[in-house]
Amino acid sequence: MSKGSSRKSVSLDMTAMCDMGFLLLTFFILTAKMKSPETVAIDTPSSISTEKLPEVQVLKITLDKSGRIFYSISDQATRLLTLDYMKEKYKVAFSDAEKARFIKLEMFGMPIAQLRPFMALSEDMKKKFQQPGIPVDSTNNELKMWIDATKRADPKCRIIVKGDRDAYYESYNKIVSTLQELNLNNFSLVTTLEVKP
Amino acid sequence: MAEIEGGGGGKQKTGKVRSKKVSTKVDMTPMVDLAFLLITFFMLTTTLSKPQVMKITMPYKDKDKKNQDMQDLKASRVLNLILGEEDEIYYYHGLDQPQMEVTDYSADGIRKIFNEKKKTVDTVVVIIKAMDKSKFKNIVDILDEVHITNIRTYSIVDITPEDLALVAKEKEVSSASTEK
Known part of the structure; x- marks a missing residue:
């Protein structure tokens, strides 16, 4: 503010700031990937591993606190192929509309018999629905069938186990022995970063 | 950009038309407020830190x-x-x-x-x-x-x-x- 012109107002020129603000805004909008709505809250344990979680070609098995098992496939094409294999295996007739719905399904945890009625629910009802988890008993190991189907659909996909810190080893071991039965001995565990001592 | 001078109206020698001196400056403050509010929102909803994975190899089940x-x-x-x-x-x-x-x-x-x-x-x-x-x-x-x-x-x-x-x-x- 020069002393000579007393008429000039003291308002700051906001233009530059506004420009910068919108530039950043555009950047964040374009790079933003919304947090996918989580079916279950998982508190992962921490480790010193620094390897990043891959985003594509991932088969994720989620284990929650109470031992329920959820299943998710990252790629939509793989989802469709997996469902086709499962359809033949369990003789469940999925219509084309249901297949399209399944492709949109990020994560599920229920016996395959319950899958069709579940997909018919509205989004709100889906959130409220208490999913029982995928059965892994020795008599009815559907998880094994799902993994086998996904591996056939995409042999290169990586297996990732995301477990809750307080999940019992017992239920984790069920997943691991299922993987071992299928001779899939290499997999990864999801962790949060911890500082190396 | 925002300061559009009204056809040099403020610098007329005669000074007869006083009302023309009002500048056409637009107040950017609310716009900046809004922009930063949205930035904050997008920053918080973006998953910046991806989780890590730990590789593990199990023995063959034989x-x-x-x-x-x-x-x-x-x-x-x-x-x-x-x-x-x-x-x-x-x-x-x-x-x-x-x-x-x-x-x-x-x-x-x-x-x-x-x-x-x-x-x-x-x-x-x-x-x-x-x-x-x-x-x-x-x-x-x-x-x-x-x-x-x-x-x-x-x-x-x-x-x-x-x-x-x-x-x-x-x-x-x-x-x-x-x-x-």
Whole structure:
């Protein structure tokens, strides 16, 4: 503010700031990937591993606190192929509309018999629905069938186990022995970063 | 950009038309407020930190082969760990006549034992057995400690009834000693 012109107002020129603000805004909008709505809250344990979680070609098995098992496939094409294999295996007739719905399904945890009625629910009802988890008993190991189907659909996909810190080893071991039965001995565990001592 | 001078109206020599002096400056403040509000929103909803993964390799599930491997091991190199139910670790050296001891997951606990074991033998073989009611985080923690101490050979195996009996005995002994 020069002393000579007393008429000039003291308002700051906001233009530059506004420009910068919108530039950043555009950047964040374009790079933003919304947090996918989580079916279950998982508190992962921490480790010193620094390897990043891959985003594509991932088969994720989620284990929650109470031992329920959820299943998710990252790629939509793989989802469709997996469902086709499962359809033949369990003789469940999925219509084309249901297949399209399944492709949109990020994560599920229920016996395959319950899958069709579940997909018919509205989004709100889906959130409220208490999913029982995928059965892994020795008599009815559907998880094994799902993994086998996904591996056939995409042999290169990586297996990732995301477990809750307080999940019992017992239920984790069920997943691991299922993987071992299928001779899939290499997999990864999801962790949060911890500082190396 | 925002300051559009009204056709140089403010600098007319005559100064007759006073009203033209009003500048056409637009107040940008609310716009900036809005922009930063949206930035904050997008920054918070963006998942900036991707989670990490820890690679793990399990042994082949072939019972005959496993027993063979076990026999090939030199007993002195083996360190057995049993992950207990309440964040405790039972451990013993060698393969038979075990002398059970208890420790925990802290830096002074299991890491110290790993480091001491590493000093006595060249390649330590850690055998991890977890009890059914131990937590998932215990497994991750112990694998972490193995990685921190640079132990290359380790395996996670099923717990045996003998080990369970040892843990039960150890618990009895410790509870008896606390009562005294």
